[in-house]
Amino acid sequence: MNTSVDAMAMDAERPRTPRVAPHATHKLKLLLRREFWEHKGGFFWAPIWAGGISLLLTLMALVVGEVAARRALASGKMQVDGQVMVNGLDLGMITSRMDAEDMRRLAGGIDLSMLTSSMWPMIVLGFVVFFYCLGSLYDERKDRSVLFWKSLPVSDRDTVLSKVASAVLVAPALAVAAWIATMFAFLVLVSGFVLAHGGNPLTLLWGPGSPLANAGVMIASIPVYAVWALPTVGWLMLCSSWARSKPFLWAIMIPVMAGIFISWFDVMNAVDLDSGWFWRNVVARALGGVFPGTWIDVANTDVLQLKRPGDMIHQGALLKTMYSVLATPQAWIGAAAGVAMIAASIRMRRWRDEG
């Protein structure tokens, strides 16, 4: 109280720059923007490139398929329903002959190929976040720019939390956006192909498929990702804040060595667990959590009902499976460990003396 009164008296007396402190959310916004400026290549361009390359591969596959099919037709080796097709493949005929069950399978197949063929940005996301966290508190010490950041009125807590938010929210959101964009581009690409073969893309693709529901599933995966990635993010950032050099080696070696040690001496038997438990729940969670989908191990996949090979995936079931992860103790114990390690990183950044 004393300080604020004095500060006001002070400001009244001399014309200092107005002391309207930037609002906390404004600071956070700038901290996030700062991370984006620095890591635009990984956060923004990498998923786009990944999506672009996967589209290119799809296009190449279509062209190769087309060429092969035409060659087969030309030599009369390929027949469709006992009738040799002229003028290429007639896809219009395929839909006209399908019954309801076929349509359902087609829909599921289209949705699945939409989800998978465009998920490259998400694989790239895993690598981007992994190396981002590993460098997040190390690089600034290495190039000494931490001295600049620390000369500004931004607390270590806010700085570290902005980096966590970049890793578990900003980067995944951008990757999901790239995923969705790739999915639609994929549909357009395949539509062109279908059109070229006399099929109607609306009845064959856009009708039975459900791109919007797919997009919903993708967006809904972000919170699950955030919770599931926390232990890995925490561990990598802790190594990043602590290692004097080679944070990558430390981050990998410590859990892996611990795992080897435990497997070797069967330490886990003492508490009635096998060493596989340690690898699954400690090593994998400390290193692999930033890769989307690694939660499938604990997810409840029963709702998917993939009992027969022909069974298809539905968005609702997919969503249920994904969110069943948030009902497991593994997710929350891991998240708590992650939060503890992030707190340790904040402390480390506050007091670390580079000499």
Added chain:
Amino acid sequence: MNTEIRNGSPVVVARGLRKAYKNKLALDDTRFEVPLGRIVGLIGPNGAGKTTALKAILGLVPFEGDLKVLGKDPRTQRDELMNDICFIADVAVLPRWMKVKEAIAFVAGVHPRFDEAKCRRFLEGTQLKPDLRVREMSKGMIVQLHLALVMAIDARLLVLDEPTLGLDILYRKQFYQRLLEDYFDEEKTILVTTHQVEEIEHILTDVMFIRDGKIMLDAPMDTLGERYTEVLVNADRVEAARALKPVDERALPFGKTVMLFDGADAARLGELGETRTPGLADLFVATMKGTYA
């Protein structure tokens, strides 16, 4: 608290600071004060504890002892303190990926006392264009940008640790010139360390010598002339002069000797030979004799 400061009470008060690294004491019962509205030079040989003292003031390292900066403890109140303190700790620490416009936008966004227009004015006429990245700049340009950012912040204490190391003489001169002309006023305090003693001598108002973590000398610049005298003594007067206990002497060619006296009677010194006020560098060398022995 601020009332006291306005009345000339110190911006920094340090009592019994202690900081030990593995094999040596960087701060050893260090005590000093930095008054308001002064430009204080903290000068010492390598490894004397200069940087550690500054890092303690900035709350960057843990230490023992009693330290108040603007009435706050930098260990526990660092986050509030940084609204009023600014520092350039080492040259060229701006992140290499950053663009000029990003640096300005960021500081403007997080610092309540940053004046963006002022910063742009400082950058006018320089080669620092908004889209230039730090990695594309020369060392001198990086310091130019850093100084422009810092000078646009209306801080009460500015700490500079070797701010011009490795810069050429043009940039060094320009650096201190700008600081004096466009930044410093009686409400601000600057604490600076450097090895280039001669270059900052004329801008300092106070000087502190530090050696092995202890303050050896702490005096306003204008009292140095009253206290210290340098005498050019002829060979035949050397014994008489030595009787007055010079703190330092060094021989010149042709039999003359330069002696440095601390607090000796001016009239008697005048009889011994030609007298003058010693430069800061000479004083420093005399005080630090035997440091690296």
